[in-house]
Amino acid sequence: MGPLALFDKSFLEMLSVDQAVLFDLMFSTVISPIFYVEVLADLEKQDPKSRTREKIVADVARKTPVMHSYPNVSHLALCLKELLGSPVAMDGRPHIQGGIPVMHKGKVAIVNEQTPESKAFERWQDERFHDVERDFAASWRKALKEFDNSALATLTKQVLLIEEAPKNPEDALRIASAVLRRDGQHFLNLKLGYYFLGLDPGMWRAVEARWKASGYRPLTDYAPYFTYCLTIDIFFNLLMTKKIISPDRPSNRTDVAYLYYLPFCTLFISEDRLHRRIAPLFLKEGQKMVTGAELKHDLIKLDQYFSALPEEDRNQGMFRLAATPPDDEKYLTTRLWRECGHSTAPKPPIVENPAVHREISQNLKEVVALSRQPQRGRFSQSDLKEPDQRMIRRMIPRQWGKWQVIPDDIK
Known part of the structure; x- marks a missing residue:
């Protein structure tokens, strides 16, 4: 094979x-x-x-x-699984x-x-x-037609206290990654990320309690896959605030969702223009x-x-x-x-x-x-x-x- x-x-x-x-x-x-x-x-x-x-x-x-x-x-299932204590391997399988x-x-x-x-x-x-x-x-x-991409993009920037404006996709990824490493903002990132990604509201209390019991660890160490998915969401919303990616094309959000699965493959194959533009930013060494x-x-x-x-x-x-x-x-x-x-x-x-x-x-x-x-x-x-x-x-x-x-x- x-x-x-x-x-x-x-x-x-x-x-x-x-x-x-x-x-x-x-x-x-x-x-x-x-x-x-x-x-x-x-x-x-x-x-x-x-x-x-x-x-x-x-x-x-x-x-x-x-x-x-x-x-x-x-x-969604993998993020919740990780937040409840089961690691998610991101090793190309x-x-x-x-x-x-x-x-x-x-x-x-x-x-x-x-x-x-x-x-x-x-x-x-x-x-x-x-x-x-x-x-x-x-x-x-x-x-898809009713989803307000512009409103969510603006809300992301306001709630996560993001003051910078990206000039290009590379800039947006840098800003998104920096937000998730900020000291003093880990709980805010966890809570907002949980709801941005649409995870089960009924499991939030268990997720919150487990994170606090871990010693309030930074999300980048505590839940790497959840952090990866949240990075993609923040990155995407930042690009929409500057209309580098159009907020008026509903299917853009669906296209970006494919990036959540890059850690589980070696090759990514697409003819989509948005994918060709942004997917290479999320590929790791050995991926193509x-x-x-x-x-x-x-x-x-x-x-x-x-x-x-x-x-x-x-x-x-x-x-x-x-x-x-x-x-x-x-x-x-x-x-x-x-x-x-x-x-x-x-x-x-x-x-x-x-x-x-x-x-x-x-x-x-x-x-x-x-x-x-x-x-x-x-x-x-x-x-x-x-x-x-x-x-x-x-x-x-x-x-x-x-x-x-x-x-x-x-x-």
């Missing part, structure tokens, strides 16, 4: 289905909850090309990665929701069944939508941003490369054939793999061993069976954080676009 890539809706919309399959094969993907919201909200979108709203959503759903995808936990822990042959395994989002996307591909999804789409677009146009151009070349291979090779299934990109640096994907520490050397042929295959298959069945039984025993936090194995159920199409993904002779 390739580098962990966070992508936005603007990128997938650029791709054909055939190119999207190659993207899914070549990269592991972190799927932000913001992406699901954006796609679903298109049920209320007016399309100038007269496509039905259902077809707009179905088109994106057909191109959404499924083979190596990891839906990330909401930033996604945070996956839940899962059922089981003990199998002395080892801890966590089983994640097919996600609700994945099941929904299967329906959306066939233009089947539940009433609750249509209602959500209508409510989301209405809320690639524009959608750059990667689409490379996926076109990869399509040509794999299409030119003999039919007998392609019939092996792209899941095996395209497990790595071509070992040739003329391809951007190959260069990205190498820059992110992944080998692109051709993998040796798989030596079939029926006995090993039976053992693996049996172990998988036993672990899944255990996950569907009432669980006994307790698991420690370390067991759940670093299990011996994690299993994720996925529904992979045998044929996707023009590509044979899984050979016909595999059940």
Whole structure:
């Protein structure tokens, strides 16, 4: 599997289905909850090309990665989790929701069944939508239109006692970071950040009490991920006060929300102009941003490369054939793999061993069976954080676009 890539809706919309399959094969993907919201909200979108709203959503759903995808936990849930005492790792790995822990042959395994989002996307591909999804789409677009970005931006500056005015995005990030390091303002930052981010009001007293019990520590040390998200919000609001970012475009706030998930990936892929302008400011060492146009151009070349291979090779299934990109640096994907520490050397042929295959298959069945039984025993936090194995159920199409993904002779 390739580098962990966070992508936005603007990128997938650029791709054909055939190119999207190659993207899914070549990269592991972190799927932000913001992406699901954006796609679903298109049920209320007016399309100038007269496509039905259902077809707009179905088109994106057909191109959404499924083979190596990891839906990330909401930033809201992660912030609250951190403020209540559970650290949030920001090490380039996604945070996956839940899962059922089981003990199998002395080892801890966590089983994640097919996600609700994945099941929904299967329906959306066939233009089947539940009433609750249509209602959500209508409510989301209405809320965006009614949200007063200018008022919130002004309030942020006044309440946090910010006197400086940014001249550019770099300046805004410097000011926002400095505000969160001010001595004597940590409680104000915690309380306002809690409500700016929209965390559960019912949990505020517990969050406040825990922070006070910690010795009133600076937020930058006490809750690094919460601080990171709050920095993005202050940065964004500062830019709107000077209209460096337009407060009149409601979707800007949605676009900025993708930045909350940068700590959980290696690559960020977007064709959005706002992203291209501000996302690089939040990338850490070892992270990269690639524009959608750059990667689409490379996926076109990869399509040509794999299409030119003999039919007998392609019939092996792209899941095996395209497990790595071509070992040739003329391809951007190959260069990205190498820059992110992944080998692109051709993998040796798989030596079939029926006995090993039976053992693996049996172990998988036993672990899944255990996950569907009432669980006994307790698991420690370390067991759940670093299990011996994690299993994720996925529904992979045998044929996707023009590509044979899984050979016909595999059940």
